[in-house]
Ligand SMILES: Nc1ncnc2c1ncn2[C@@H]1O[C@H](COP(=O)(O)OP(=O)(O)O)[C@@H](O)[C@H]1O
């Protein structure tokens with residue numbers, strides 16, 4: 032049977048993709064370079080900020096946040112973690128990573144929350160969005176690193192863009208979920224009292240979805256941190272660098288302190304944002 | 311009666327599901343709700359409903375679960391879009407309103423109280439009470455003032471700063487009521503508002519509602535599946551079954567004249583002695599004697615004998631009740647011509663007339679313990695009629711389950 036003859040490649044999808052990306056690079060590279068600009072500006076601002084702030088001030092700010100939202104133990108843990116990464120000689124890389132993570136998360140929130148709201152209010156939009164979200168979360172990052180580099184060239188900004196692709200789905204999903212979990216009677220009550228759709232969203236649905244949105248933000252932060260090493264492969268700075276460098280040169284110690292710092296940073300950010308979500 | 315119509319529902323249908331047109335066709339062919347669902351997976355929510363709600367009355371919509379009460383009340387503010395038909399509020403067709411008009415109408419004219427309370431869990435009691443005013447764009451000061459007044463009306467001003475989940479169920483529904491009152495609506499829609507509360511609290515809330523209604527007359531559409539509740543608070547009741555409105559009337563009208571077995575079934579659990587009043591059951595078939603000069607005792611006796619009655623009810627020329635005489639007491643004074651022949655001397659002792667608003671329960675002892683039918687008077691002490699033992703028992707029987715009449719028990 033000819034249908035089951037798999038000896039030859041019948042669908043040369045690989046070539047099509049190759050051609051498509053090449054075509055995009057040749058014709059639209061400038062457009063993609065322009066897309067980078069807002070990310071670039073935000074990142075530079077954040078890097079500058081964390082660069083000029085003395086370590087003492089950064090630690091103090093995080094300690095205050097931890098104290099307010101997450102309690103005494105997290106505060107102590109936060110201070111000790113930052114001191115440790117400092118003593119390990121990775122303060123600057125940590126600040127770069129922090130700037131990258133914050134930058135990606137801000138863009139994820141700016142794009143993801145509105146998309147999540149739209150999905151939460153429209154079954155059709157949710158259906159349309161779902162396969163894209165699945166693809167973004169499951170496509171191995173290495174697959175899209177090459178087109179990202181081809182279109183945006185290497186560097187920290189490209190690293191952030193790759194990170195956004197990977198870290199965007201949870202905030203969309205959990206915003207959508209949060210909205211859908213709002214009891215329909217509450218929406219009905221609001222409408223009965225003459226609320227417009229916008230008022231329903233602003234006064235009822237979104238405030239009640241807030242814990243879920245915050246949980247999404249927390250996950251987005253975690254996923255952004257998990258991309259740090261992969262981002263380093265395409266030239267992003269930060270804590271991914273010592274890890275990649277350690278792997279390349281088999282300096283297991285260097286890779287370890289890089290990895291340890293990422294984990295500590297992740298735990299600090301996780302505990303603080305979880306604390307905020309629960310308030 | 312010339313009542314002002316506030317809400318008028320004309321030929322209203324709501325059909326849920328995939329094939330409303332087909333279901334309409336089947337309805338016209340006379341199929342019932344279950345048959346249509348089996349055929350088309352389409353549910354009849356409300357069918358062919360027409361009725362009027364008067365200004366200032368408590369209109370209760372009653373029916374079993376699934377009979378379409380919630381659907382009906384939600385079509386009055388278009389939380390549910392009717393499939394066809396019309397709803398007029400103050401003569402305005404709300405079905406043809408656009409979104410802006412609809413929002414405005416909901417803000418200005420009506421508010422709603424829900425079975426599940428539906429309070430906003432992220433807002434304080436005060437913010438909840440102010441919700442409708444906030445939607446309407448009142449500034450913070452005004453809306454908090456008015457919300458606080460509404461909370462005062464339900465006795466919860468001290469809880470203004472609490473969160474709803476700190477309150478008991480009864481208190482939460484008071485907040486729900488305050489939220490409804492704060493916007494000062496013409497029409498208050500209440501969907502089983504008290505059904506989730508335990509019986510004592512429920513009665514308390516009913517009293518509260520009646521008290522509020524006595525102060526400021528609103529048009530209240532009250533959904534209930536509880537007959538006692540409907541009887542207690544309803545000025546008029548509409549009974550729904552399978553999406554249709556099968557009877558509309560005052561509690562007494564329905565109680566005394568149920569439209570069909572479904573309605574009658576509702577009333578089987580009810581003790582009519584609590585609901586019917588002396589005025590409802592009294593009849594003016596006894597002999598009344600008007601005292602003219604007060605000396606017509608012979609004529610009085612003649613009339614009693616002619617009508618084959620033992621007792622006569624004496625009234626003055628304005629129908630004010632004077633007393634009860636019997637053939638015996640009249641004969642007594644006629645047999646003693648030496649004494650003045652005043653009818654007043656023939657009045658029986660121990661007559662305690664009842665008031666028209668006394669319940670059957672109230673008058674039972676008087677009816678039972680004397681041979682004479684109990685005279686019933688109105689507020690002006692005018693004689694309205696009398697209740698005899700026979701009449702009392704007949705009323706009881708009419709409302710009793712009539713098992714012996716069920717056909718299945720009569721077949722072999
Ligand atoms: N959104 C809906 N979709 C489909 N069927 C519905 C919907 N809402 C109500 N129904 C059906 O319409 C009928 C009337 O429901 P409802 O008005 O809630 O009754 P009630 O309030 O008297 O219990 C029921 O058979 C119910 O299953």
Ligand SMILES: [Mg+2]
Nearest residue numbers: 379380381502
């Ligand atoms: Mg209902």
